[in-house]
Every structure is written in C-alpha cells, then in structure tokens.
Amino acid sequence: MSRSNPRVLSTLERAGGFASAQEVYRLMQREGESIGLTTVYRSLQSLVNDKIVDVLRRDDGEAIYRLCGDAHHHHLVCKNCGDTVEIEGGAIEKWAKVMAEEHGFREVGHTAEIFGLCSKC
Amino acid sequence: MSRSNPRVLSTLERAGGFASAQEVYRLMQREGESIGLTTVYRSLQSLVNDKIVDVLRRDDGEAIYRLCGDAHHHHLVCKNCGDTVEIEGGAIEKWAKVMAEEHGFREVGHTAEIFGLCSKC
C-alpha cells in the first residue's frame, strides 16, 4: 500500500477535477514536474482506495479520476462528452437495503450510475 | 461498415446475454466454430451500431455486450463467494428516468449492482 504523492492530487485539482492518469502525467510533465508515470498510477489508485477520488470510465474504456465529496452519491454521465452530474440516490438507497435483506445479504454496498447524452450533445 | 456474422449474435445469446468479445470468441472456439477474433470484434461493433446489443464496461475496463431485448435486471453479488442473484430493478428504473429528465439527458441507460455477504458466508 503506497501513499499518494501529494503533487498528483494537486494536479488533479488543477485539471478541473477530471482527468485520466495519462493526462495528469502529461500535465505534470508540461509544468516541469519530475514524476514517473508509475507513481501517477499508484497515487491515483491510492486516492481511490481512500475514497478521495472517484473513478469512472470513458467510452473508450480509459479510466478517469475526479475529486469527489465524501457524502455518498451517484453519477449521471454523458457518454459522449463525459460531462458528469452528481446526483442523490433517492429511492435506490432503500431499494438496495430491501433487496439485500430479502435475500439474506449483510454488509451491503451498491453502485448505480446513469449514462446517456447530455443536453449539449 | 461490415455486416454482423450471425453466429456471433447466436453465441452471445447462448452465453446468457452478457459477455465480452474475448469470451464470445473463446466460446465459439470451444464449440469448434471457425472464426477470427477480428470478425468477432467487428460483428459486435456492428450489432452495437444497429442497437441490437448494448455495451457496458466491466470494472477492469473490458467491454461487455448483451442483447438489448433481454429482460432487464440487476444483480446482487456476494463479495466473498461470488454467488449472484438476479433481482428486479424496482424503484431504480423510475429513479434513472426521473434523474435523467431532470438534467436534460436523453437515450439513457443505467447500471446498478448490490454487493455484500450472502447468508452462507
């Protein structure tokens, strides 16, 4: 378990809170920071483990990372431009709990994501 | 634009309506069908273009395809033994639609999965 290099997080912030590992790396290079691609990957993974950033997938499968408030929430993602809206889980929070109980599952978590075309696309 | 090889679609059906290109390919090989991996990829792409199949991403980024007509459902997965129960989306279905409309999104799909420990674990 490696700890995240703080410059990676700060770069992700500066990127507008939305970038792939490769983009964070290129950004740091352009700004003259000396860092290896491997460290960027490791740092982002560590931030994901610590739930400081979220990871989603672009349409082409590349993983993109974004700063994420700690409150539990879900995402509405444009599958064309990648624009993301954070939304409340609403009814599905209860749905997950009920379904789990109904089948005798404990310690449950859930994922839920909506994807489509945003109004601009 | 190539046309889809019908054996690919039939294999995807047989796979239970949820498989990656590599899995479809391996399945066809195992059953003695002669086909190239390239053709499997091309056929699946073509089926996606024609909206006959849906494409999503696994957590590891691999693309998975499923028949659109398949009854839509979700999964309750044991994170210890992997046991899976198919469940109805219930409240989620409406939630996704409402959230999408609220933010002006069109052509929306969604993913939702519950994971926890099953009664045996």
Added chain:
DNA sequence: ATGGAAATGAAAATCATTTTCATTTGTGAT
C-alpha cells in the same frame, strides 16, 4: 465465367495499465 465489392482473419500495431526490479529516499536507533 469475369470483375468488383464485401467479408474474413492472421499478424502487427496501439495504447492504457500493471509488473518487475534496481535505485533512491526517509526514518529511527545507536
């Protein structure tokens, strides 16, 4: 049968991500 278009697939290329491993850096004890 003939010519051209579409389909096929083996092999190479691409590209994100992971793994390996040798080196550097940081920390704490003496």
Added chain:
DNA sequence: ATCACAAATGAAAATGATTTTCATTTCCAT
C-alpha cells in the same frame, strides 16, 4: 554522524484488450 531497514520511485518490460493492415477468400451481379 552512521548504519540498517522499510517505503517510495521510476525506467523498462510485460500484459491484455482493441484496432489496423493487408492479402486472401467469398459473394453477387452481369
């Protein structure tokens, strides 16, 4: 300050899915 050891780093190689190339085969209309 010195030594010892653990953690962090990064270059290079490996991995693995997907795409591209391109030569060959299959189809189809004339």
